Amino acid sequence: MNEQLWAPWRIGYIIGGKTDKKPDSNANVVWEAGADKGCFLCRAVGDRAKDADRDNLVVARSRLAIAVLNRYPYNNGHLLVAPRRHVAKLQDLSSDEYLTHMKFISHACEIIAKTMNAEGFNVGLNLGRIAGAGVPGHLHWHVLPRWSGDTNFMPTLSGTNVIPQALDAAWELLSREFSQLGQTLDGSE
Numbered sequence: 001m002n003e004q005l006w007a008p009w010r011i012g013y014i015i016g017g018k019t020d021k022k023p024d025s026n027a028n029v030v031w032e033a034g035a036d037k038g039c040f041l042c043r044a045v046g047d048r049a050k051d052a053d054r055d056n057l058v059v060a061r062s063r064l065a066i067a068v069l070n071r072y073p074y075n076n077g078h079l080l081v082a083p084r085r086h087v088a089k090l091q092d093l094s095s096d097e098y099l100t101h102m103k104f105i106s107h108a109c110e111i112i113a114k115t116m117n118a119e120g121f122n123v124g125l126n127l128g129r130i131a132g133a134g135v136p137g138h139l140h141w142h143v144l145p146r147w148s149g150d151t152n153f154m155p156t157l158s159g160t161n162v163i164p165q166a167l168d169a170a171w172e173l174l175s176r177e178f179s180q181l182g183q184t185l186d187g188s189e
Helices: 008-015 040-046 095-116 153-158 167-179 182-186
Strands: 058-061 065-069 079-083 120-125 141-146
Touching (some): 058 167, 095 120, 095 141
Antiparallel strands (some): 058 065, 065 079, 079 141
């Protein structure tokens, strides 16, 4: 008898397109200067629709950065921390943006450790498509929570990752914690 793992948010990844969960309307998007209208991160930055942060999985935003749950996570709580600006190269970030992103990542690790009992983290940045960047035009750091024993037999036997929490539940948990930080996300203490 085979066991079934239900992960409906993965269908967009499998079929290579959008799911029918969210309309593809830009009516409520206020695009920032230099934004790419095909970039999901730029859309998340500018979307002003009711429940836009929930729909776009935005858990936190600041003056210079945004944190979004990865729609196709490797692990529970997998975040993407990105500049609000559509920028592809590290050298194009300002000093304030560098500091903001490092503080944002630090706070993300602290919040995920507190709320999800993460025991460690992988933090990474893929620069350019050849290096694995899925969105090579918009820098974003991956913040991946890790737990002792989270490398179970599933990936070895069937190439399957088990994600034990729905994205909506992770969004509720993390956005609530990030909202309590306020202005400290922009690098101030």
